[in-house]
Amino acid sequence: MKEASRRVKQLLEAISLTQDEEIDCSTCLDLVPIYVDRELAGADAARELPALRQHLAVCRECLEEYEALRDLARLEAAGGLPGRDELLRQLRRERPEA
Numbered sequence: 001m002k003e004a005s006r007r008v009k010q011l012l013e014a015i016s017l018t019q020d021e022e023i024d025c026s027t028c029l030d031l032v033p034i035y036v037d038r039e040l041a042g043a044d045a046a047r048e049l050p051a052l053r054q055h056l057a058v059c060r061e062c063l064e065e066y067e068a069l070r071d072l073a074r075l076e077a078a079g080g081l082p083g084r085d086e087l088l089r090q091l092r093r094e095r096p097e098a
């Protein structure tokens, strides 16, 4: 995790320098796990990583990656990955219209 946080710091610094610019998909995908972590930690991830939030708003591919990671992280945070049936139940509950 130490290596990861150094990488995070570098990315955050890079992004804060270019906050008005759009980030590309590869930067976005680097940041998505961090964004999800921050969200789960109760932080205001959208405010901390506005460039990422903005990219997710315009890039469907990255948004799907984000949603998949977020769902997975939530399940893990809720006490380990459930069985397939429970997984489907939870996904259905989160997206009632799907």
Ligand SMILES: [Zn+2]
Pocket (backbone or CB within 6 Å): 024, 025, 026, 028, 055, 059, 060, 061, 062
């Ligand atoms: Zn993208």
